[in-house]
Amino acid sequence: MQHLKRLLEQQGWTQSQLADLLGRNRSAVTHLLQGSRQLKADEVVKIAHAFNVSFAEVLGEEATSVAVTKTPLAQATTPPVEKILTKEVVVEKPVPVEASIQFHIPPSTTLARHPAIRKQGQHYVFRLSQPANGTQYCIEVTGREVDHLGIIPHDIAFIGPGYQEGDLVLVEHQSQQDWRHELRLYQPPYLKSFSSLEGQFHALHEERATVRILGAVYAVTRMYRG
Numbered sequence: 001m002q003h004l005k006r007l008l009e010q011q012g013w014t015q016s017q018l019a020d021l022l023g024r025n026r027s028a029v030t031h032l033l034q035g036s037r038q039l040k041a042d043e044v045v046k047i048a049h050a051f052n053v054s055f056a057e058v059l060g061e062e063a064t065s066v067a068v069t070k071t072p073l074a075q076a077t078t079p080p081v082e083k084i085l086t087k088e089v090v091v092e093k094p095v096p097v098e099a100s101i102q103f104h105i106p107p108s109t110t111l112a113r114h115p116a117i118r119k120q121g122q123h124y125v126f127r128l129s130q131p132a133n134g135t136q137y138c139i140e141v142t143g144r145e146v147d148h149l150g151i152i153p154h155d156i157a158f159i160g161p162g163y164q165e166g167d168l169v170l171v172e173h174q175s176q177q178d179w180r181h182e183l184r185l186y187q188p189p190y191l192k193s194f195s196s197l198e199g200q201f202h203a204l205h206e207e208r209a210t211v212r213i214l215g216a217v218y219a220v221t222r223m224y225r226g
Helices: 002-011 015-022 026-034 041-051 055-059
Strands: 081-086 089-094 099-102 117-120 123-128 137-140 156-160 168-175 178-187 190-194 201-205 211-221
Touching (some): 002 026, 002 041, 015 026, 015 041, 041 055, 099 137, 156 168
Antiparallel strands (some): 081 211, 099 123, 117 123, 137 156, 156 211, 168 178, 168 211, 178 190, 190 201
8 A cells, every 4th residue: 555655654654653543563563564454444533533534545546546427327338337346446347137026125316216216115226236145234435424435325236145344234223212334344343433523423332232244244336426
C-alpha cells in the first residue's frame, strides 16, 4: 500500500505509532504496508480522523474507483457490472441478467421504477444471474454510512449465508418498537455501525435476543450513477 506509506511520511508518523493507533502489533502493520493484508473499516476511520484526511485518501484511488453501468439494464447490450467486495477493495466482473431474487424489504419509489426491478404479487424482485453463493437476500442501500466502501444509496447489496470477522453483514435488530435492517461491520462479539460523517461506532452485541445476523454482503450492483 504505497499510498498509506506516503501518508505516514507526510504526517511524520512511524510504523510503531500507526500500530498503537490501530491497536495492532508491529507485524500486522508491516503486512498492511506490504499489501499482504487489507485495511478493515474501523482502521480506515481511525487513520482518516488521526490524519484529518478523507476515507478515499486512506484507501487509495484504486480502492474507490469503480465503473458504473450507464445504460438502463433493459437496454444494455452488455451485461451489467457486478462489483464484488473483497474486504475494502472493489473489483468488477460482468454477470448475465436471467434469474430473479427477492428484495428483503421493498425498494424505494425511485428504484422500483427501474426496468430491472419487477413486482411479483406482494414482492419486488431484481433480475440477476443464477444467485451465486446461495443468495438469501437482496436489499437496497438507503444510507450513506458505507460511502467509503464505494457503496452509495440505491445500490443493491446481495447477501449470502455465512460470515466471518471483518465482513460487512446484514443485521436485523429491534429499535424500540420497530425492526430495522442495517449493514454493519462484524467484529465478534460486536456488530458495528458507523457514520461516514462522524466516524463513530454504535455497536450491537451479537448475542442479544433482539439481534439477528442474516448473512454477509458478497456483491453490490449499482443501478444508478451516484
